[in-house]
Amino acid sequence: MLKNYLKIALRNIKKHKGYSLINVTGLAIGIAVCLFILLWVQDELSYDRFHANADYLYRVEQDQVYGGRKYHVNVMPWPCGPSWESDIPEVLAATRYGWCGGRPFNYQDKTFIESNVQAVDPDFFTIFDFPLKYGDPSTIINDPYSLVLNLETAEKYFGEDNPIGKVVTVDNQYQLTVTGVFEEIPHNSSVRPAILVTMDFAKTVGRYSDTWGNNSIRTYLLLDEQADLSIIDEKITAVVANHRDEESPTKFMAAPLTGIHLYAYFGFGDGGKAIVYIYVFSIIAAFVLLIACINFMNLATARSAGRAREIGIRKVVGAQRSKLIYQFMGESVMLSFLSALIALVFVYLLLPVFNEIASKEISSIALVGKNFIIGLLFIIVITGLIAGSYPAVFLSAFQPVKVLKGNLSTGRSQFLRKILVIFQFSLSIVLTISTVVIYQQLNFMRTKDLGFDQEQxxxxxxxxxxxxxxxxxxxxxxxxxxxxxxxxxxxxxxxxxxxxxxxxxxxxxxxxxxxxxxxxxxxxxxxxxxxxxxxxxxxxxxxxxxxxxxxxxxxxxxxxxxxxxxxxxxxxxxxxxxxxxxxxxxxxxxxxxxxxxxxxxxxxxxxxxxxxxxxxxxxxPGDITASLTTVEEAWQRVLPNYPMDHRFLDEDLEMIYRAEIGLSRLVKYFSILAIIIACLGLFGLASFTAEQRTKEIGIRKVLGASATNLVLLLINQFTKWVLIANVLAIPVAYLILDKYLENFAYRISLEIGPFFLAGALAFVIAIATVSAQAIKASTTNPVKALKYE
Incomplete structure (x- = not known):
């Protein structure tokens, strides 16, 4: 039975190569978009999950209220970590983690200003599973003048030699001994030090003050498996309150390490949350796949007359409706599987480009990962079921007597096609408007007057x-x-x-x-x-x-x-x-x-x-490179043994918005692909419509209709659909984007420009797509058309 279904499916694919190509191409692009988004979401969700005790690791945060505003803060007073570890039994280990960089590090004739230097406690390697190349994790940061380097930094100073025991001079006065080297940290880690020093050293150089009133340092905890978080929050709040003289509404809470990247707050205030973008891109994936599935539905129901006789005959010889449904669903899943194979090739070839756009480091190995394969199979099945469900039910419902007499009614399918095309273009217009508004908001933030001149x-x-x-x-x-x-x-x-x-x-x-x-x-x-x-x-x-x-x-x-x-x-x-x-x-x-x-x-x-x-x-103003060289020469005259560690302020600002820039690019490219998929479907429908109206077009030409009139006749119905899609999409896009812009303290106003642009673009693309088929149909010799009929 299955073999027979496959033969029939292949026969239909070969018989209607053009429509099959449109379906496979549209589905392949839609599935490829979904797979890229699946890879992106997997990567976002994987942050900090490589630690052995990932489910029991927490960063302490606090809610403060000042001037009627709530500030969510991820830095703690200096003494908190050791006090929590000693006073709360459920806290198995604690480490503080604070910046101690910007200082010159010297070994022999090599001197560098090191920025990514973090001060930590001895429990750091108990809490975090960063593999060591050299050193004992239990004693690596015990001595106050211990120094631990990542592999890249160690090679910068010592080449391929084992650096254990070698002495590095900091600030031209402190002698730190290398006690360990850790391997490269995975890209999906929210904790990314290059150099580790001890808290004792940080205190020696005056980096932190040992007070309960100054929030200055991040603190991480390893909790017991049985710990109740609500009780832990009460206990850590109580410990701080006992060391402060005045009452405070400040509440401390343990935030899961695995959620920091997703729900991160930046400094004081309500920062951006990566989980929002996961929702956004998941919705985009659903939109794009749905647009591709609508193409399949439309073309399948549009070609229903071509398969009506086959269905009628099979019903006459005893085929049950359920068997026909299985057959049509099987054809749909088969096309979905074929499209998925093509999509996989696209994803493999374009993964480096995707990484560049999205600022990711996703390896092609992820394509054979268990979660990805499960996701791929799920997408194939869901795509096949969605795309094939209505055509299967619709086609299998044909009455054999009416079909064989040639009395097939397609009014219901025509109405559904209109609805689906309208819905399809509505989704495309919403994505287009969103792309323009997101770009405008990002550009507004990047170009907003900061109150000072950061250039040069x-x-x-x-x-x-x-x-x-x-x-x-x-x-x-x-x-x-x-x-x-x-x-x-x-x-x-x-x-x-x-x-x-x-x-x-x-x-x-x-x-x-x-x-x-x-x-x-x-x-x-x-x-x-x-x-x-x-x-x-x-x-x-x-x-x-x-x-x-x-x-x-x-x-x-x-x-x-x-x-x-x-x-x-x-x-x-x-x-x-x-x-x-x-x-x-x-x-x-x-x-x-x-x-x-x-x-x-x-x-x-x-x-x-x-x-x-x-x-x-x-x-x-002038030659910035030459000016910078002159400044560096002046620096060397004063400090010949220290490099000038510099950066441009405008580049620093660009780094702040790097993630948003990458995300806005992804939205743009996915929106373009959604429009391409919609156009493929429109092209197929226009081709089918022109084919169905061949006789009518021939008669109109014989009666004197011009090519222009015939083109307008064919275009007219499609432009009506796009107009309705605009009417539906604009209010939906407005509500969604107004909610999105509420996340920004300073935002653009939603003006008519993006909505008009998206609507006009939809009209232009629709007309251009349909016109190609309309012109071809209008220039056909009417004698041939009528003879054909």
């Missing part, structure tokens, strides 16, 4: 031993004609941290709590970054009191902070913040000191040279 500004790390040479560097570099300004700050202007330790001023509501951004800056900061003062003045060397020896001499606040303080004359008023009390000498126009996705928080800047971490250099 380089940031250079000056932490550690280099910081002492900053005055000499500033003096040497600022004299260059290729340089317009030199200043320094505690961090880049796009990476300023916040402080919840308290701010106060005369007249402040005692119930008010506030998160305030804070940064130490040098003179000329406002001028070098091209910021605008709204009131008062910038820091100036003409006012020596701006910089105090042992405390903060003066504050400049942003306009958001000024609105919170809400004083008629704010200049000269004292602000108590960051352990000091000093006058407010100016108000700077708001600028984005974090992601544009976040609302601008209050900010206070001040001069504290001991906090300087980066030097900011604005280059003059």
């Amino acid at each position: 500004v380089i940031s250079v790390g000056i932490r550690g031993d280099i910081q002492q040479s900053y005055p000499a560097l500033r003096s040497e570099i600022s004299q260059l004609p290729q340089v317009l300004g030199v200043t320094a700050s505690s961090d880049r202007p796009t990476r300023i941290g916040s402080n919840s330790g308290g701010s106060d001023w005369d007249g402040k509501d005692p119930e008010m709590s506030l998160i305030v951004g804070m940064s130490s800056v040098d003179f000329d900061y406002i001028e070098t970054m091209d910021m605008k003062m709204l009131a008062g003045r910038a820091f100036s060397r003409e006012f020596p009191s701006d910089q105090a020896d042992t405390s903060i001499g003066a504050f400049i606040i942003n306009e958001t902070f000024a609105k919170v303080i809400d004083m008629e004359s704010i200049i000269g008023e004292n602000l108590r913040f960051a352990g000091s009390e000093a006058p407010i000498i100016g108000v700077v126009q708001d600028f984005h000191f974090n992601s544009v996705q976040r609302v601008i928080d209050p900010l206070a800047i001040f001069i504290a040279p001991e906090w300087f971490g980066v030097m900011l250099i604005r280059l003059a």
Whole structure:
């Protein structure tokens, strides 16, 4: 029986090569899109699952409330980790994980400014399963001056030699001994250190303060298998509360490590969540596959008259309806399987291109993985069932007496085809509108006025031993004609941290709590970054009191902070913040000191040279490469033994939006493929319609109809369908995209442009697709057409 079905299926495929090609091509593209999205989703869901105890690993996070806003924070006070491990029995191991980079590392004649340096506790390798090439995980970070390197960094300093026991000098004064080397970390890890140092070393260099009030470091826990998370959350909150003098609404919670990538929060505030994009791309996959299946349904029902006699005869000789349904469903699944094989070839060949677009590192080995194969089989079966369900039921319902007499009615199938084409184009229009709006929002974030000019500004790390040479560097570099300004700050202007330790001023509501951004800056900061003062003045060397020896001499606040303080004359008023009390000498126009996705928080800047971490250099317009070379030469005159570790600010901003850029590209390409699939179906239907109306077209030509009139006659019905699709798609797209844009603090307005563009594009594509067949039909010799009929 099965063999017979396969023979009939192959015979029908060969008999209708054109329609079969359209079906197979459309399904292959649709399945290929689904497989790419399956690979992408698998990769997103795989983050941090390679650890042996992945299900019991957690990162502690906290919810804070300040000024009526909730801030979700993933950094903890320094003492939390050891206290939780010692006070809570369910905590089997704990490690803190905090940045300690930007310092010069030296071995013999090799010196590098290392950025990705993380301070950790001895339990780090108990919690995380990063395979070691050299070293004992139980003792690797026990000594305060231990140094653990990844394989790439170890080879950079020591080549192929075993580095265990070798000494590296940090900040030109600290001697750290290499105690281990770990292998390359999988790309799907949310924890990605290059160099590990101990918490004792981080404290020695003054990177962290041992207080309960300063949130500064991430903390990871390994919990007992039987631990109740709700009880753990209460316990870790209680431990912190016992060490703080005042009551706080802050709640601590253990967040599963395997969910960090999916539900990650970035710093203070409501960051983006990768799980949202998983939903988005899953919906896109369903849309694209559904569009391809609709093609199959339409062409199958359109060709029903061609198979009516076959069905009638088979019913007369005793074929049951269920057997016919099985046959037609089998043909559908067979075409689906053939399409899947072609799709697999597409995916294999285009995987490197996909990785480049999506910023992924998915290996072709994933194509033979168990989950992928299960997903592939599921897609084949679902595609076959969806695509073949209605045609199978529809065709098997033909009455043999009516069919053999030639009284076949196709009105119901024609109506369904209209509905399906409308639905198909509605999905395509929604995807097209979404692509344009997502691109506009991303472009808006990338080009939005940040409140400062980031072009042609380089940031250079000056932490550690280099910081002492900053005055000499500033003096040497600022004299260059290729340089317009030199200043320094505690961090880049796009990476300023916040402080919840308290701010106060005369007249402040005692119930008010506030998160305030804070940064130490040098003179000329406002001028070098091209910021605008709204009131008062910038820091100036003409006012020596701006910089105090042992405390903060003066504050400049942003306009958001000024609105919170809400004083008629704010200049000269004292602000108590960051352990000091000093006058407010100016108000700077708001600028984005974090992601544009976040609302601008209050900010206070001040001069504290001991906090300087980066030097900011604005280059003059012209040959940037030559100017950069000149600056590096000036750097070498002051610090001949240290490389100038620099980056451009605009490149830093591009890195912030790298993921969004890749995702917007994927949406664009998937939308284009959806439109191509819809056009394939439309082309097939137009071809069938022209074929069915051959006699009518011939008669009209004999009666004097022009080619133009005939083309318009055939195009007219399809344009009506596209018009209805636009009417249905536009409100749906508006609701979806308005909800999407709610995730952004600063967003574009939904204007008519993208909707009009998508609608017009659908019309143009539909007309162009149908016209090819319409012109061919209208130019056919009517004598041949009537003779054929």
